[in-house]
Amino acid sequence: MKSINIGLTENQLGNVIELLNRDLADVYLLLVKTRKYHWDVVGPQFRTMHELWQEQYEMLALDIDNIAERIRALGGYPLGTAEGFLKYASIKEHPNDLPTVNEMVSRLCSNYEQIIRNLRGHIAQCNDDYGDEGTADFLTGLMQQYEEAAWMLRSFTEGESLSGGSRSQQAVDNAPATV
Numbered sequence: 021m022k023s024i025n026i027g028l029t030e031n032q033l034g035n036v037i038e039l040l041n042r043d044l045a046d047v048y049l050l051l052v053k054t055r056k057y058h059w060d061v062v063g064p065q066f067r068t069m070h071e072l073w074q075e076q077y078e079m080l081a082l083d084i085d086n087i088a089e090r091i092r093a094l095g096g097y098p099l100g101t102a103e104g105f106l107k108y109a110s111i112k113e114h115p116n117d118l119p120t121v122n123e124m125v126s127r128l129c130s131n132y133e134q135i136i137r138n139l140r141g142h143i144a145q146c147n148d149d150y151g152d153e154g155t156a157d158f159l160t161g162l163m164q165q166y167e168e169a170a171w172m173l174r175s176f177t178e179g180e181s182l183s184g185g186s187r188s189q190q191a192v193d194n195a196p197a198t199v
């Protein structure tokens with residue numbers, strides 16, 4: 021097979037491929053978790069969260085394909101087994117439970133934040149250690165998507181944690197919680 025001659029050493033490519041496989045594992049697991057909550061959610065927020073999670077897992081499915089194909093473009097092979105995803109992911113599953121909608125949102129928000137922190141580190145490594153601006157740019161795009169996804173989830177729980185009609189007044193005036 022013709023070797024890849026794009027200005028990166030085999031070592032640099034190998035390191036970048038490993039970072040991408042770690043991100044692939046996390047995004048795959050997050051898709052599984054998001055889809056499970058899309059199925060399980062109950063309560064007055066059912067329709068909102070059922071639909072939001074469908075949008076999010078569809079986004080994650082596209083991302084998974086793009087990450088895997090970038091790995092191939094760099095000459096590597098993506099993880100492709102459930103065992104591999106579990107081994108390399110930094111986020112955890114919560115088997116055999118049925119959490120409340122707030123707990124579901126809180127867990128997924130934390131997972132997005134973990135993945136964003138990982139991506140931030142991986143972007144710096146691609147730029148500073150491996151000279152791969154292409155992958156750094158690609159991961160930056162993913163990070164921006166997940167910052168938006170985390171914001172949507174965070175907004176849901178912030179709304180729940182503030183009582184009734186005082187929310188907008190508190191937010192605008194930044195008033196103390198007690199007078």
Ligand SMILES: [Fe+2]
Nearest residue numbers: 058059070074
């Ligand atoms: Fe569905």
